[in-house]
Amino acid sequence: MQLTLKNTLDMHIHLREGDILDSVIHFSAKAFSAALAMPNLSSPIINTQMALDYKNRILNAINNSNDHNTQTNTQNNIESIKDSNQNIASNAKSNKYSFTPIMSLYITHNLTKDELIKAKENDIKILKLYPKGSTTGSENGVSEILDKKTLEIFSIAEELGFILSIHGESNGFSMDREFEFGEIFEKIARDFPKLKIIMEHLSDRRSIDLLGKYSNLFATLTLHHITFSLDNVLGSGLNPHYFCKPILKSPKDRDALLELALSANPKASFGSDSAPHLETNKLKVNGSAGIFSAPILLQKLCEIFEKHNKLENLQSFVSDNALNIYDLKDIPNKTITLIKKDSKVPSVVKTNLGDIIPLFAGENLSWDFKY
Amino acid sequence: MQLTLKNTLDMHIHLREGDILDSVIHFSAKAFSAALAMPNLSSPIINTQMALDYKNRILNAINNSNDHNTQTNTQNNIESIKDSNQNIASNAKSNKYSFTPIMSLYITHNLTKDELIKAKENDIKILKLYPKGSTTGSENGVSEILDKKTLEIFSIAEELGFILSIHGESNGFSMDREFEFGEIFEKIARDFPKLKIIMEHLSDRRSIDLLGKYSNLFATLTLHHITFSLDNVLGSGLNPHYFCKPILKSPKDRDALLELALSANPKASFGSDSAPHLETNKLKVNGSAGIFSAPILLQKLCEIFEKHNKLENLQSFVSDNALNIYDLKDIPNKTITLIKKDSKVPSVVKTNLGDIIPLFAGENLSWDFKY
Numbered sequence: 001m002q003l004t005l006k007n008t009l010d011m012h013i014h015l016r017e018g019d020i021l022d023s024v025i026h027f028s029a030k031a032f033s034a035a036l037a038m039p040n041l042s043s044p045i046i047n048t049q050m051a052l053d054y055k056n057r058i059l060n061a062i063n064n065s066n067d068h069n070t071q072t073n074t075q076n077n078i079e080s081i082k083d084s085n086q087n088i089a090s091n092a093k094s095n096k097y098s099f100t101p102i103m104s105l106y107i108t109h110n111l112t113k114d115e116l117i118k119a120k121e122n123d124i125k126i127l128k129l130y131p132k133g134s135t136t137g138s139e140n141g142v143s144e145i146l147d148k149k150t151l152e153i154f155s156i157a158e159e160l161g162f163i164l165s166i167h168g169e170s171n172g173f174s175m176d177r178e179f180e181f182g183e184i185f186e187k188i189a190r191d192f193p194k195l196k197i198i199m200e201h202l203s204d205r206r207s208i209d210l211l212g213k214y215s216n217l218f219a220t221l222t223l224h225h226i227t228f229s230l231d232n233v234l235g236s237g238l239n240p241h242y243f244c245k246p247i248l249k250s251p252k253d254r255d256a257l258l259e260l261a262l263s264a265n266p267k268a269s270f271g272s273d274s275a276p277h278l279e280t281n282k283l284k285v286n287g288s289a290g291i292f293s294a295p296i297l298l299q300k301l302c303e304i305f306e307k308h309n310k311l312e313n314l315q316s317f318v319s320d321n322a323l324n325i326y327d328l329k330d331i332p333n334k335t336i337t338l339i340k341k342d343s344k345v346p347s348v349v350k351t352n353l354g355d356i357i358p359l360f361a362g363e364n365l366s367w368d369f370k371y
Numbered sequence: 372m373q374l375t376l377k378n379t380l381d382m383h384i385h386l387r388e389g390d391i392l393d394s395v396i397h398f399s400a401k402a403f404s405a406a407l408a409m410p411n412l413s414s415p416i417i418n419t420q421m422a423l424d425y426k427n428r429i430l431n432a433i434n435n436s437n438d439h440n441t442q443t444n445t446q447n448n449i450e451s452i453k454d455s456n457q458n459i460a461s462n463a464k465s466n467k468y469s470f471t472p473i474m475s476l477y478i479t480h481n482l483t484k485d486e487l488i489k490a491k492e493n494d495i496k497i498l499k500l501y502p503k504g505s506t507t508g509s510e511n512g513v514s515e516i517l518d519k520k521t522l523e524i525f526s527i528a529e530e531l532g533f534i535l536s537i538h539g540e541s542n543g544f545s546m547d548r549e550f551e552f553g554e555i556f557e558k559i560a561r562d563f564p565k566l567k568i569i570m571e572h573l574s575d576r577r578s579i580d581l582l583g584k585y586s587n588l589f590a591t592l593t594l595h596h597i598t599f600s601l602d603n604v605l606g607s608g609l610n611p612h613y614f615c616k617p618i619l620k621s622p623k624d625r626d627a628l629l630e631l632a633l634s635a636n637p638k639a640s641f642g643s644d645s646a647p648h649l650e651t652n653k654l655k656v657n658g659s660a661g662i663f664s665a666p667i668l669l670q671k672l673c674e675i676f677e678k679h680n681k682l683e684n685l686q687s688f689v690s691d692n693a694l695n696i697y698d699l700k701d702i703p704n705k706t707i708t709l710i711k712k713d714s715k716v717p718s719v720v721k722t723n724l725g726d727i728i729p730l731f732a733g734e735n736l737s738w739d740f741k742y
Contacts, residue, residue, distance in 0.1 A: 173602060230545055231545050233605070285654070
């Protein structure tokens, strides 16, 4: 059995910078036609020039990609993963490995109308809003979500046809943060009816109703929120590799979000929120939030959609919905074929800064890329 | 300001064995008149002989106590904590440091009536039930809570006047495990009306109503469940030192449990569930559940009860309620005086096996023991 997907899109990915970018970019470049690169770097991407520069760094990183470092642990030996993708550098501009980084701007109070016009002229049309302190790299976000300056930015964004992407969490109790933010989503959706608003990485089943209530409200779904619950973090021993923001919720939330993904609901597109962190930063006090899922996204989505007899809906979830929501008709065509075949997830992704442990490290997958 | 407490009792403590026991016992021996030693050792305490042997090991450990190893980290220097308790070994049998380990038996299907009679003859009257897999050291617990053999044991326990202490959690979603176990508590309370049943380490406000509903149902409360919520584990970065079972719940649960503790409700007594784990076993994948609170229990309880203007109720919570519930009139009298005075929590407790990080490590306390 095999499945060919056209123009696969990851609408929420942390590609990082420097050595980490070099070590993780090939996973996205191989599997996706395009991906929305999150702007919450150590120096956030707050203007057009920074975004264009970051886009160049991403494209250059594809050439520097050190995917040979990916290792898998079998029979107590560290073996290099057999990966026919070794020629990724030379193929970076061929159809097979063409990859378009979609850029976004991190909203701060310094964002001006002139800057937004400049962004639009440079094909940047997505703004990302982080409530201050809500997640990794949100320290520069706005603290009063609906203050005068932010509302002005929303108004200009609406006028210029931007898409507003929001990490929607309150400062309340972890398990209720997304739900509590719901009223802010509703207010923005009502007050800016022509502004497309994305509720990022939906984690709480109580948010789903909002999609039907407002025509300008959309959502992205991660692989982990449709696959896991809080029990994966702390149901038996504590597993920091499943710790992410928004925190994984209950099995009921997981199941409702999975149903939303499987249903090909045109309001929901795929955004992995894959977030590489060094193992040393995960396994410590004040450990980093984020799940590194980039190496296994499409393979696992095939498994899940096949298991639920919904493989025919995967094209919508992983591409068509986003093409429509974000109006991405300019992405160069690219197809990728997956085949039902056992493969093994690398146990670690090596970087010059240290090890990164991918989701499902060392485990078996029943789908693989067809080369 | 100072407060003298009489016959302080910790009705749920993990004292461990060997090097760990030697390193932690002095905290309990100093602060408490008696403490209920949990029987879930690597070889669980499943009969009278093992319990008596363990009791001797605990008493011997007081003599071997290496409290000198307690260290505090101040101004970037590791300094030995000033601790007038150095003479604990020689004082072990004096009034000041008298300490009575209260023993319990771990329920397995092999527990016979003869064994229970023998236990009673040796002043062991508490049985501890762990649903299989519910927490650290519960691998030997019973898997079907209300199977025929377990009900027979409950029946004998009722007849002989035992107290049944239960780690009440289902195998469901972490945040609902205690609530889901509620119906089992109710069934046991109804079917064995003369059996005193303790709901250990209450964590969910939905359990509190049960206390009023059944005269034979009681509870212990930990310091951490009345002080923290799940947000302390994962509300910002992940903090494995706050990971425990039952998992910390919502701020509403915390506040309701705190109110129960402060109210001197005679159904609720103090049981710290202090659980020392090596730092290396906390900061890893599949990290151990348990909070090591033994070094700061009474000091912190004074702070909390003072803050809420309920210092007059601390004697009930930390002694009188348990004396009545468990009928502990034979414990030798001991008083301990705490004084309002700044003190510092050790940043680490050293053992021959490695470091243990106490709750509030390196932080300031506003109460201390008066020597």
